[in-house]
Amino acid sequence: MPIVVSWAEWQAITLAVVSLMFSLVSLAYMIGTGFHLPKLQGWAKDELYQALASLLLAVLLITFISTIDTTMTTIYGKDPFDIARDYVNTVTAGLGTFFTGFVAYDVYFQLFKSAVLKAMPSQTGFDINPLIGLAPLTAMLSLSIEATLGAMALLFGMSAFISFIQYQLSIILPIGMVLRAFPFSRAAGGALIAVFLGFYVFYPFFWVFDSYIYSDVTAAMYAFPLANTATTALGIGSECIQCPMCCVANVPDLSGNMFLSIIMNLTYPVIYYIFILALLLPLFNVIMVLILINELAKIFGSEIDISGLSGLI
Amino acid sequence: MRISYVLTTIFLLCTVRAADIVCPATPPYPPCCVSSEFWSGGWIYISSVAMITIILLLSVVYMLSKIFVKHEWEIWIKDEAYQILISIVLIITLVIVLSAICNVFTTLAGNDPFLIAHNYLNSLIWDKTLNMATNTFQYSVLCQLLAAFRTQIGPVALGVGFNQNAGLRAVAVCFDFIYALTAGISASLMVQDIGLSIIQAFAFRIMLPIGIIFRIFPFFRKAGGFLIALSLGLYIVYPLCFVMNKMVVDSIVSGISLPALETYAEPFLLAVISPFMPIALIGLYTIMNQLAFLLPQALFLPTLNLVITLTFIKNAARVLSQNFAEAY
Amino acid sequence: MLINGGFGMLLSIALSDISGGIFLGGWETAALTALMISFGIIAIAFAIGIGFGYRELEEWAKNEMYEIFISGLIVGTLIALINIIFGISINLAGGNPFSIALSKVSSMIVETNGQFLTLLLYNIYIGALSTLKFAFFIPIPILPPPLPTVIVIRIGSYVTPWAGLSSLMMGLDAIFNVLGLMIAALLVEQVLLTFIQVAFLKYFLPLGILMRTFPITRVAGGTLIAIAIGAYIVYPLAIIYGWNVYNQFKATSTPGNPGNAMEHMFFAPISWNIHDTTNVLASILKNFIIISIMFFLSAVITLSSIRSLAGALGGDPDLFGLARLI
Amino acid sequence: MTAAELFQSVWSNWQAVAIAAAVLSILFTSIAYSLATVFKLKSLQLWVKDELYQALASAFIAGAAVIIITAISNFSCSLTGGCAAGQDHMDVAITIMDTMKENVITQVQYMFDLSMRVGMITEMGKYYDFSVGNVACLVGLCSTATGFSWYYWAGGSMILDSLDYAFGLLIPVISSFIAQLYVLQLIKTALFPSLLAMGIILRTFFFTRKVGGLLMAIALALYTIYPLMYIMLQPYFTFTPHDFYYPENDVSATIMCGGSFVPHGDADHPFCIGIPGTLTYIIPGLPTSAANTGEATFMFKNGCRNNGDCLGGSTCENINGQKMCHGPPGSDYGSDVYAGMLSPYNGVLPTVGYLLVPGVFLPLLIILVTISFIKVLSPQLGGDIEITGLTRFI
């Protein structure tokens, strides 16, 4: 019957692996003392310390992670990964509504732009395409549709990465422990453990931090500008005192101001969602986690080759 | 007496080997031959002059050390003399071992490694990369053309018209993307090809003799060691890496088979939308497979070659520029 | 307590910007718990060090104690320092720098919208004109009316007099991209201003202090504190400086005619003066240069001050390659 | 008002603040020095000594700022070979760019007229049909009419498309010249004085020294290197606009074109449309040539009017059937030879190509040179070497 190993319980596997390493090294130490091989004994003693350090490290890590999980679930009722995923889904849903908003505007403008008025009964009269000049506007709308869809795809990728970390990345801790036990692969082992801790613990923590910024900042974002452009569109805003016709833009054209303010009402929150929520905060999370991994790698005794990653950015 | 017998056989072995080490006066040079100037007065003359000057210098310094009773100068001279001896021994062993290694690898590779490398790279550039690029370009133009066809039902003023194959324009954009990628890949392969012919021309015929000369001078010892290592690495290890690449690629070509496009596409309703779409997509699918075969050979394997050669050069430089001071 | 009391003294910064962060159950409690925990760890380490005579552990504990003391000192002086600097920046900007910066940026947006609208109306006008096509014919009835007409021959012609304007429209598309870029840059500035005002002191600063107390996250914590303070104080001032240069040098002065191309809205013969377009172009580009230079300059000034602060607070001065990124 | 005087006016009210700041930092460092000696903190002593030098340097800069700036402006004036009274090298650069902008706009006007003429003629069409019986075909649907329509000059759409493409490049090139002009004016009036003043003040405080040094370096670089590069590259920032002619004038066109309904609708201008020609064409009937039938080579090669008309009094002769006009003896190609266009091919597309160099390439070059100068100057003034991502470009 094949031994069924379910790789999800990474904690149990790590402890099993570390104790295996520990027994191996103590076996070597016994042989060394038994057969009076001073060199082997010396080497085994040193390895014993390393195995002890690994054991201590494993225990410390597991307790640290479980405390973080319990504190988070007590305070917020969900573990960090679920909070992170819910937050990413709410942001994607927001982007979805903007997407449909842009498409709705685009439908009308494309319709007007393409309308050709024919007034040429039996080849007399004239033809004209009155609103072909709206082409730059539809080009900008098409650009924003692409940007919104791209940001949504990016956020979906992020949530996939979060669940990848939660369910699969935990496997590299036991591997890191195993590699850390052998002298020649200690560098790689230490690096793996630092990467695990960085991404498994701190990365979701920063996402939870973002979700708490989200509610506060979005309220502030929607408070300020919308009131401004909505009222000015209808000619009530403060700018409209001197020139009532030109509240959104200093050009006296009511229809132009009306549709410009509608467009601005949509582009302002989209810029906030795409620039801050889809680009700036995820970049901030990754940068902070990489700084932490760099520090952790020094502590775990192996200088991880993060310089490569920084080159990547 | 037996020792002399053994020594003579070894000496014979060297001279026999030595004959085909030196390149003939006029090209085409056989593989791994050191430039003939080595014998015909070029390098030998210079290295012997260098030798004499150094010995002269040492003797002057020795005389001075005796006059001014400078003990440390004496040690320095002894050390330098020893180094020159080491250099000469090193050079002779190098010349002998070089030809042995070279012949072994030539027989191993079946032909001059440079020739195999050039054929491999040329076949990669001309047969695979560039004709794939032209195919991609033709497909792209065809797709743009088909995308422009318009069906009009009834007069424009009172009917409906649409471009049934407008979707092909996006497929054309995919083809252009691949075209740009292949252009980049062919450039990198050509650079490697040119690099190889430069190495073949300069590594053994210029760099190695200079390295040997530098190895003799006391101050340029480290640089000399490095130059010799560099020429060895570039002339022997680098082309062999290409031979290895060729072997690896030949070994895996048979092992990989990909299902036809239809297997992926349950939603093969594409034909419903535009009849030309399946043809274009099958063309795109085959080109994507060819590109996937090309990417490892154009990006991963050359990087591996570089890593192996650099490791050899670093290690050989360290070994060659040792001054074996601690050995005596 | 000291920390809470210190905050009371912060009159100049709006209280809403400072406290009320509900992350981890309010940040003051989080900072205190963090200090407690790190004190606990150091005490245990110190005890083990002495107990087992483990020299380095003792040394490490002493060093950590010193670091915690430094963190406490930094937090203490930081609050006083922010208050003084923010006071200076208030009388420099004449009012809360954030609200002034926001109103200035929105006035810039209004003027750019004006230029966009003018150019769009002009584009619609020449677009429509370029597609206007006339057709007319002369009927030649064979045997003219008094006589019975058998067949009627018609000879006519189609004319699109202003078809040549299509090349001008192609040129204007490029200008609309420039205008789109200007509006996007201004919106990004406005969004960043609100984001920094709301989130930096209330969330990022406490997180930085929290992380600075633990040894492994000390460098990251230091960087975070530097980012929070540097951006909060320097960024709005840089925007206001940008606006002053913009206001002094901008093209649009009176509302309604930003070098208005609409002045020539008449049914001109086919001759068309290119200056109508180049005048509009000139006013748009004048603003575009100022806005892009100021956008770039404010980024450089803010980043440079964050880098010098990060160096002082023990953070990672090159922001882990981020400085190289921008 | 030269930039130096502008700075002087700005600096007059900020100098007091700068001096006060310098004195304050000297005071601060001396206190720190006394502290260092009392507590014998070696590192602090070193730091203080360095700070003292910096503070003194700042005080010196603050005091002598005006003198230094005027010295710099005189020196750069001498570099440009003398400036007019009350002007400095910035104004020389501004005049260069201004004349360049005006010339390019007139050239684009010529091209735009050409595009209008080509557009109008290409879209002109005629139709002939007949219907049986006395059907009132004057108004309404002439369903029984059969006949054909004919666009005699539809071939011109090829030229119209290439003109569209040319304008897609020309308008951005004009914007680039206008932008360069404004950047120079912006530096002179706003950037240089304010940045330099702010830089000097910030440099005095030790914790904003980096930012201050950087701003001073930016101001000085923009004031000296940036305009001097324009003056140095002046031959490439000159352009003489030229109109477009047919290689040889077309006899039939003189009748058809006679005078200009559309600007430059003269006989030897491509696609000329005169009043009589247009009327004969628009009025329904047989298609008559409203435009001349000469070779439409004006997109690549520009012909000349009759003898002596090519700018610079050249002679025109036929080389293998092509009328080539040459400048005065010695210069082998056409007369409008200037820095770039050393070839007879000065039609529409070559002109666009030529304008791209001063429009796109040279400004990038100048900006790169200025950035590297800032990178070198900034550390000398105690500024931040790593100007964020900027240094990655070089």
Place this chain on the structure above:
Amino acid sequence: MNILRKALLCMVLLALLLSGCVVNSDGTMAVSPACSSGTVSSGFQTMWESWQGIAFLAGSTVFIISILAYTLGYALMHRKVIMWAKEQMQEACLSMVIVLFVIGLVSFLCSLDLRTLGMEVSCICTDPAEVYPACTTGTSCNFVNVGYGMLMEMYKNIMGGFLTVTAIQSLLSALSTTTYGYAPGGVGFVVSPLGALGDIATSLRDGMIVLMTSAILTLTQMILLKMTESLFVILFPIGIILRSFGASRGFGGGLIAIALGLFLFYPLMVVLFYGSVLGSIQADYSSMTTSLQGQGLDASNSNWFGGLLWPVAGFIGKAMVGAIFIPILMFMVLIAFIKGLSTALGEEVDASNLTRLI
């Protein structure tokens, strides 16, 4: 004096063997991948026998020389030479021990069926022509094949997704070009009502390019996986032989590190990392196809955008992370492993330019 004669004999033998080693007729060394159909490939077996002979020979010659040096050093009481000789002897023994265990190691790795470890994996058929799971001649599930199988599954899903997105995109762009004319008697309008769909089609086009690149990169990794087997067969023996000689120990160690890193660690990571991403991409692909079939392409129903575009964006995002971001992470850890291994085996592999490359 017999030692000298023995040394000479060995030298001659070595020269002979080296020149006559296993080459087929036209001189090119036939290379076959290490594992085939679940066990050690016979090609590797025969080749390794001959390389084993050479490796032993090289080890014994070094052993003899170092004994010679040891006696000399002992005689001349020269401590350094003794130390050097002892070290060479140790190295020679170590390389000989490694040589012994290679076949055992390779056969163990080739025959280890991952399914026994309780991982539900997708392997490949022994007959390369067939496509898993329709295998007639049986499946082989060692870690290289499992990696290959998983990448194949992902490749199929991404290609399926790519074709679906192309279908949607071509329908949208076709619809967007429809013009509808209503100008009876020459008076009225000609309109193209669905113009907005054209803009959605352009954003889908960027998705198509991302999916195409992901598919190409996945296929490239499958080929790399196959290449690592053949690379191991060439680099590992040469590495061991070079490692036994003192002068080229560093270089030999480097080659062994590269061979082991590529043959052992890389497939292991592919199995671990891709085992995870595959599941989520498959789920997304099926949800996209069901929603496509479910509501078809009629734009009439209300949540048409939500129903169709949402899973499409999700699929593109996940494919992007799975096929582009995770390989970068894998290569980063692989380089750290090779550098660590090579420092232990003697020579720092100059992989620094590799890291700069990424």
